[in-house]
Amino acid sequence: MTYQLRDYQTDLLDRINKAWFSGHRSLLCQLPTGGGKTIVFSTVVHQASKSGLKCLVLAHREELIKQAADKIEIITNEPVGIIKAGYPANYDRDIQVASVQSLVRRLDRCPQFDLIVVDEAHHSTSRTYRTILDRYPNARVLGVTATPIRLDAKGFRGIFDELICGVTVSELIASGSLCQYKYFASERSMSVENVGKRQGDFKTEDVARANPVAGLAGDVVKSYRDYLPGKQAVIFCINVEHSIAIAEHFKAAGIIAHHLDGNSSSGERADVMTQFTDKQIQVLTNCALFDEGLDIPSLDGVILARPTQSLSRFLQMVGRALRVCEGKEHAIIIDLAGNYERLGMPDDVRAWTLDGLEKKQRERSKLVRNKETGEVEEIVIDLTPTGTKFIEIVGRSIELTPELSFWIDKCNRILFERELNDRKAAWCMYRLMESETKPPLEAWQYLGKKLGYHHGWAKYKFAEWQSISEREVSA
Template sequence: MPVTYELRDYQHQWIKDIWNSWEKGNRRVLGQLPTAAGKTVCFAHISHKFFDQGKQVLVIAHRIELISQAAEKLSEIIGEPVGIIKAGVPANPERRIQVASVQTLSRREVLDLPMKIGLLILDEAHHATALSYRRLIEHYESAQILGVTATPQRIDGQGFVNLFDDLVVGIDTAYLIQAGYLSKFRLFATNQTISTLGVAKSRGDFRAKELAVAVTSQIGVSEILENYLKYARNLRTVIFACSLEHSRALAAEFSRNYISAEHLDGKTPPQERLEILQRFRNGTTQVITNYEILTEGFDCPNIECVYCVRPTESSTLWLQMLGRVLRTYTFKPTAVIIDITDNWKKHGLTDEARKWSLLPKTISEIQNKGLIQCEHCTHIFKPLSKELAKIEAEVDEDGVVIQHHQAICPSCSKTIDFTTIENFALPCFSRIRLRQGFSLSLTEIDLSVSTYRLDLVTDEMRKQGLRGASPTKIYSAIFIAFIENITRFTLGDWREIVKMVEPSQSAITKKAWELYKEAFERHKNRILAMSFVEQKKLKQQGSSNVATNVTTIEALGQLENSIFWEPKPQEKSSKFKKNLGDNYFKMKYKSQWFESLTYCSMLTGDFLNINAGLFHVETKDVYVNICIEVRDLPGLKSKLTEICDPAEIEYAFTQGFGKLAKVMFRLS
């Protein structure tokens, strides 16, 4: 084992805990260790003990594109060639460690290779409830099982009690950052986040096509670029988009503005994908845009920024996205996180303590209509994507398409019939939706912590005898005691206070944000109350100057300017916005736009030609989502459907684009 990969103390302890669990009779162990904490180094060390026993090790990667990365890293650590089990790659069954994807090994004939597997390692093991993983575990019945993941939880609420016997939790991310093993980070966010109101959910997260419509109708690719230039210029950046089309559009917009950017998706050929990632690693490519492809397993220490434009209900997905930027790098003193969603408030930040468990969530916690229940063994699970392919469909009396599917229960292997409802396939027109566009403005969230302020809070709690009191009572006491200086408390201070007052709190950042906002509101109310008392006093003294004094006005003004979630109403410019829509989409779909206008009435066509432009286009196999930015004229909201009849608009754009069109207007 090369000296350069000598284990750290926490890695030694993690490995020791895994061996102790095996020795207690737990054959199937799930090990949790934060992203970039060295899971690969650890299981490479573990593998050597199996080598000494004359046994081989089989590592299962979650996706095909991660095989080469895993094999290369393992070979470097172990100091010997690693076998790769993959179509088109020569087999070397004699090599002591083998790497394969679960997709490759799902083919039964591959399992018959002459190998003596003593240890089966499941990387990104939070995916391991799929039937393909269960078959592997059953096939290698004499092997020890080690699942490794940074996030041992599933979005659908399934636990791991039927798959693993024990959970070994490693060191937390906060320690790794403090010790310098992971990078410190800065967070840039905005209160005017992308709204997901009304976006349907499927299998625990937002439904992809509806999420794409919501995101792309509110924020344009040019606005995303603008904030990149402000806060991440020249930083090697991974952007998490809300759809494939969105990712492609972002890459095109960045490239058009002389920033080297490339797009990745699941259909990118393997060799091309490797070349794109290599160009990103060596700095030839500065920005990579993607949709659900670089959230797991992608190791590139010189990523300097992650830019999240994709809201999610999954804390697992959120933490995996953040994990991409935390690896240390000589020329990266601080990582940058840009989040224009509310993910950071909803799911917290990466340095928060998490409670992991093999147990499943309760049904009330899951609240997930995308799950189905096996009628044979009552197991609740989510169908695989391939199982959502429709077998047959019918239309009910209300014109709704009901699709029939079949899935295999991962618990008992029985076939389950289930149905889903799909509305987009019907050639019918709905009322055009209207969204208010916004101008994105980011602010750095102050996560610094003042030891001085925390000591004052601790002393105050001790003086008032608040130890053991309810959190509500303690927080109220803090507000009262420090009301004059309460706005100096940073979000970082409040996060530490929450940890101190509520050690079991699972949503630290969310709770801290609520207290942070309440502190400003209380301080503002105090200033107003003092102003009222002062005015009353002056009036009683017979003073002719009873207006709010200048000091109070200045204090309120400074307060409003210091808290970014209460933006002042923007004054509307008397000048028309000249360039409505987004230039990228206007040029790409120029012919379709003008073709669509020819199918509109003269009044509607003229109105759109003068007062509107394409803002975003999301194309699918049988339909297209179109967002049109329209000038916010006086009284437009009430008269829009008169000027632009919904049925006429959607018919016109269906003809112009050659696909069923769903149209949304966005006010400029």
Template sequence: MDKKTVMQEAILNGLYSQDYPGHNLLTPQLVTNQADGTIWQTLQDELQHCQHFTWAVAFITTDMLVPLKALLADLADRGVSGTLLTGDYLGFNSPRVFAELMKIPNLDVKIVDQQGFHAKGYVFDHGDYQTAVIGSANFTRAALLQNTEWALRVSSRQDASLTKQLSARLADLVRTSYPLTADWLAKYKAAWRPLPTVRQAPRTAAAPITPNQMQRPALLALQQLRASGAHRGLVVSATGTGKTYLGAFAVKDSHPRRFLYVVHREQIAKKSLASFRRVIGGPASDYGLLTGNRHDWDAKYLFATVQTLAQPGTLAKLAPETFDYILVDEAHRAAAPSYQRLFDHFQPQFWLGMTATPERMDKQDVYALFDYHLAYEVRLKAALDAGMLAPFHYVGVQDYEQDGELITETTGLRYLVSDQRVKYVLEQMDYYGYCGDQPRGLIFCSRQEEARELASKFSAAGHPAVALTNEDSPRRRQQAVEQLEAGKLEYIVTVDLFNEGVDIPSLNQVIMLRNTQSAVVFTQQLGRGLRKFPGKDYVTILDFIGNYQNNFLIPLALNQDTSRQVDRARQEVQLPPTIGVSTISFRRVAAERILQSLAAVKLDSLRELRTAYQDLHQRLGRSPLLLDFYRYGEVSPLVFAENGRLANYGQFLAKMGEPVQLSDHENAVLSFVTKELVNGKRPHELVLLKLLLASAGHRCSQEELIAALRNRGAYVSPAVLQSVDDILSLSFFAVKAGKQTRRDQYGGAPLVVHDGLVDYQLAPELVAALKANPQFSTLLTDAVDTGLALSRDYDASHQFTLYQQYDRKDVCRLLNWPLDVSAPMYGYRVGDQECPIFITYRKEDGQRRNAIYDNQLENGRSLRWYTRSPRHRSSPEVQRLLATNKDGRPRVQIHLFVKRSDAVGKQFYYLGPATIQPGSVQEERLGAKQKAAVGMNLELVRPLSVRLRRLLFEEN
């Protein structure tokens, strides 16, 4: 189909009738901000494919310029540039916006000299056609990521009327505009006045402080915990989410006779005292300090530093029952000997621990100190999604490189502090900028000598900076913080010193000039800048990414991804998500370095799984089950299920030193459920097993099964019910797998007995095992429950869920075939009614004989595909593929599955049903031996989504 016809049918699909073929790039579409995509993502996609762009946008805010700069910097490397037409209407655009726009070398900014310029249009030139996104959205963070905005994306050929109209209007704007210059900006800045904003009335002394959206459920959880008889509890809450006020509300609710607050720094103790008094009230004499300088022994609410409190002389003056409520702030420190002396001495009615980061690098068990009672948890991502923290704009840029020499873990100090690297770092910091009139930045580097030299060179370059290390006194550290907040310093350069316990709300830049050794530390450092502050709309996070082995930790930390799934981590680099209104951007070279690191690491190694297991064991105070990993997100249960070195989770527990005793039969049953069913891609077998395990007689009727399936919204048919029988009787696996069948590998005996005339019932040998071995019963029930939980990610009303991943074995089962024929299937198998086709887009051996999309996806939905060779049009399987019913519909339904390359594993994305394009079928000669094959164009019934197109078919 030629391009003109494709465009015509795409337009007819969008504006006339869905009966015409659509096109994911060309069909007119309404673009909005929803869970599956934002207006910004649409603009990103157009930018990455256009030859030039022209935007006419009235209102712009600096909060979207950071991710725009990252994208345009990569476009500049490809020679792509654009024009931005904007103006000074209503004085909305601040002088800072224009100053930041002038930093972008491949953006020609023009000021429109027209009264009431209020346009919101984004036009992209693709050569023989253009795409326009026009609607209500200005170039602001709220409009492009969050607000209810409508925009129409429409494409038109160069000779189309709409194209001519847009070109004429843009030309008119250009004629009445003038370039943005430093002189114009100086005059604008002198005359500009900020727009009046609606401000909340200041809180009066009498106005009560009420719990926020995080604090309300946390308080309820603490009340329930204490009501259950617990004497200790832990709250995990991201920095900046109101942790101190939460503690005050909790203490107020408990009405203690005397209360003790413990922390490691006097400054924090003083601030907390003031916050508690604002919440609880009462005379000043009720509140006191116990520090090196103050000893208010008789205060009802006593705020103490651990250094003073843990001294033997101090403890001798305070009886164990002195306080009935003790709160330990920064509770991740509570494993230290000084804190342990407090736990050994005091006997309150309740201990409350509060921390933003319970995970400790020294592996001390913080959860155990609070009896594994995790009362409530709000991590960084949830707090950002809820708008409780200042949003961030993260940019991963490549670190300095000269003559092919890359920064690594062993790079010498001389190179790290060279004038050229310092110049490069300062240029990047200036280009990406910050929110506010002056930078207030925290820079993390790798060595103390590096910190001191960088601070010196930054200062010499006109950016006042100071280095702080663990050799500096607390007083000097505090002085540096005060100077930074006062604007006397621009940067503090440190070496992991300010990961925690430092409150600098005005920070507007966090610069990472070191290797990421730990996801925990990365999150701590990123979080330093996220506390809200008047006038701070966002914080810029600039990460200089060298050639480090641990680069793979970056996407995991940013997205709080502990799944250990390499493909998911790869997607988070190639298509970074937004978190609330925070954005993540990777420059192309930086992304390549992270992907190289991912390719070299085994995230599912036994060592990694052991670490995750131990961490969750600490958190729960017991051996975690598979379902615990699903609930708490330490590792996806799929990592255990799909690990080729583990037959089942019981085997993993044994490797961890747990006393697991399973017979050969029990191991085989557990391995079958783990390897075949836990992935949850079809819930039917799991629903039946759940019914049978829960039934006193381990039996149920077919009517009960059908009712349970329909209750889950699962489809039911005679074919799928027969398939369930084939799976659970193991007859589906009666195919050779080496010297024995896979049925034999799973023990050979059926799990469920059902001949179609009587009820389903568990096999007698399985029933006996469940009664004889409680461990086995627990592990089998856990595997079934985990599979049912994971099945929620799939649409059970259909065989396959669009854009989910399946391997060949999954497809054989979900097509209700009686045998697993995945091994000899290779690229496709023509069944009586359905034909799955599996395509690897990039063949590792360079023989791209399989169907190949055009990288540009010119038609958006079709591809050329070839049968095996030798095949002819007269071959039986080809004839079955081409056969149609009397109504013209194909007799065999084609299901299309695609993966990017063999490197991503065995899983293919389901792209939906496809049809054979009429007139496209012909015999061709392929390869060096010129063997005959039949080629045809497969057309997706549903146009490919932007995300899957970029993930599977484009260079990222």
């Protein structure tokens, strides 16, 4: 079976191959959740396999392993070996998908590999991954992730020597590759007072202590009834006890719900996921299980019933709901924990580097709400007239028309030229002003957002350009 690659996926593949041919051995590739990372790396594996190379794909969860193996077999039409406890070993197959936990104990039994793909590569700094990668020093390496940042916000230099970033979440939404979303946040967020930190995120036991499940569960059920009634939702919880309790509250309210976590058996997880996919279950609660690897395009929304300081975890959670599905107008994201205040919005522009998130960009994406106007930098907050203590966070979105598509392409070419020639940000403005036809306001908004400017910059520059054009005409 042949997948029809989207233009941005083809561009990403070209850049990956060019980086390898230019001498880079170990690449880190970034593409947002829902952008088709599995299809991209499966195509890379297919190309390598056709050239006679032995390929290894690393993943850390059974769902990810099965997804990768299934997709690769479809694309390559070749049998794939799975290296994991409970699966028969087929080391003679040229393509292997392996559990890192199993492979690290079987390295002496495995063949040499020419290409190693690391799925969810933001985990690759752990000792287990590094032990495996060190075993194959001559292999080409491709790490793939939506969030090239560690929980402690540090980067990956020393493991990867080149970062290749794909299109942004906002670009995928504008092109229809991801769906629009509505973001609801509680005016009274979950407490993080006196909560300690561990490895860059809040301590789970402290968060649970600060937010008793009895009151929290009621808020979760109410928010579901208000914004996702009768729809399918995944709820991200603080710990297993909270997840179980919240599922029970849903059941008591007559809503079909089920809890899963990392200790659930493979059989139970498979059975529940089948029921959820078939819409026999409305609500799925979990603890640290579905941050990654959940691929259900019909999912209507997510509820964040846990605070986090990890940008990676936040983007992975909200990204579960952004996949496109027929009949799905928008995703619903309900934030009970004030995560948007710490980490921004799902489609904020972020400057990824091998050293972590660029500091200036992190500062620019800080959100501060004006209580009088309801405005937050880069977004607008409207109080919803529902009587509930929730506010809707509405991100700036641009409708992609054929004319605007031309201007977005032009802006992207300007940004690429700027990066290639190491130009200052202001240079992009003058390049856009050199256009033969007058750029619309949306073009200035797109360019400003890509450069990390405040939203008012676009309106100011558009008005300034109009004034210049009028003076030239009158002269």
